[in-house]
Amino acid sequence: MNQHTPAAALACAGLLGYCRAGFEKELAAELDDIAAEAGLIGYVRAEPDSGYVIYETFEPTPLGSFGEATDWRRPVFARQLLPWFARVDDLPERDRATPIVDAVKASGQRFSGVVLETPDTDEAKQRSGFCKRFTEPLARALEKAGCLRTSRAGLPVLHVLFTSATSAWLAAGQPGQCSTWPMGIPRLRMPSNAPSRSTAKLAEAFMTLLEDNERDSIVRAGQRAVDLGAAPGGWTWQLVHRGLRVTAIDNGPLRDSVMATEMVEHLKADGFTWRPPRPVDWMVCDMVEQPSRIASLMAEWVATGRCRYTIFNLKLPMKRRVEAVEQCRELIRKRLASVGPFDLRIKHLYHDREEVTAFLTLKR
Ligand SMILES: C[S@@+](CC[C@H](N)C(=O)[O-])C[C@H]1O[C@@H](n2cnc3c(N)ncnc32)[C@H](O)[C@@H]1O
Missing domain, CATH: 3.30.2130.30 (VC0802-like)
Known part of the structure; x- marks a missing residue:
């Protein structure tokens, strides 16, 4: 040639x-x-x-x-x-x-x-x-x-x-x-001591939704995180594994292996009404709820500075899935319009079935 x-x-x-x-x-x-x-x-x-x-x-x-x-x-x-x-x-x-x-x-x-x-x-x-x-x-x-x-x-x-x-x-x-x-399809090894398979979903979200140069700079040991809908603890485990201290919100129990890390505070509370006493670096959310309710809650936390970064799941309806995602995008856009430019990335991950996973932060 x-x-x-x-x-x-x-x-x-x-x-x-x-x-x-x-x-x-x-x-x-x-x-x-x-x-x-x-x-x-x-x-x-x-x-x-x-x-x-x-x-x-x-x-x-x-x-x-x-x-x-x-x-x-x-x-x-x-x-x-x-x-x-x-x-x-x-x-x-x-x-x-x-x-x-x-x-x-x-x-x-x-x-x-x-x-x-x-x-x-x-x-x-x-x-x-x-x-x-x-x-x-x-x-x-x-x-x-x-x-x-x-x-x-x-x-x-x-x-x-x-x-x-x-x-x-x-x-x-x-x-x-x-x-x-x-x-x-990112190749992820399922850690043998993780409490649930969903831990792989958050690991994939970090790999897919964050750029290579962001992964180490915005997810760091010593940061504080909140996990809304945390039980049995797969996402919390993923955060702890990266050195973050986690407040886990769920009425259900967290696995002993997660609590034994001594990096986790478990609160039995409603994830929709509970708010942190001080701003945190990360909030993740895997509560099974209507996507529009989750999107509004995520936008609220980011808009009011309660968390700097969030990763969350949006459970999709069986029909009109694209429209459901667009509706969530629009809700977030409206809530953050007066706050400032933001970065919203949404993907249907390999570990997602009837849901998509999103990352949201304000641009600085
Ligand atoms: C899919 S599971 C979460 C799995 C978890 N991310 C993991 O990796 O192990 C959803 C959880 O959300 C919790 N949940 C649902 N609605 C909630 C609410 N309003 N407040 C707090 N937790 C809630 C349920 O109790 C359930 O444990």
Whole structure:
């Protein structure tokens, strides 16, 4: 490959988003809005329970014209968001590499690496063993064809999404614009002494909703935190594990392993009416309640300076989930309008089912 295209000139065919199976409709609605805002002209395709959504432009569009539209942080329901440039079908069982290499060569783009993925469905995950085995041979074939430059970290990463054994979508993951975890799923080890599996949700929220440079600067040992709806103590455990002292609010009991840390004060109180005597650094909230009530409470704590940062869950209705998220966004926007600019980040995490997780703080 003598000539190669700068990433901004790569002719793209649209956007490829990964999501939890069953949330394609929600992601499709978001991608439609994002594409329209970016001035892209095309249409969205989403198969129920497929675990991914395609936005296809009518004409090939240079990557540079997508602007902010490729930022995976923006759509709530996307675990990953990538500009795609080719789809390869009818891959022969004996040589799947050649048609993929040919399509990559035709794009004129060089890549710093290659990731083989499947949608996150039970059916597709049966191909994960194949993806592992095929990664090395495909990388070698791409390298031989001059399409891989592993030493050039600034180049995009090639994502190959196998939606069946014989079809794959080819997409360009740009540094800083896409999730860095394969399939958009952060790998977290469940600590054996944590009191509930929900501890992984707060750990994922810290990893996903905070930027790398924020994680150590705004979550620090010695800070004070409040956990509203804390029992049995998974989120409290996660905070204590990071060296924070926690006031845990719940009528239910906290596990002995959490109380034994001596970093926790447990108060049996109503999370909607209890307020801290002094401002705290963090407030987290996992109470199961109507999302609009939770959003209003979170905005109130931030607006009145009771906490500086908050992470909270919004339980979603079965229908009109996007509208429910938008209603919460609007409630927060209205409450904070007179207070100052704020940062609200909302994501449907891997550990979330019928809920989304949000981070809120005032901008300083
Ligand atoms: C999903 S559980 C929380 C799990 C917890 N985050 C963990 O990691 O172990 C929800 C909790 O919210 C509590 N809760 C619900 N409404 C509440 C309220 N008004 N005040 C305080 N706690 C409440 C429930 O008692 C329940 O323990």
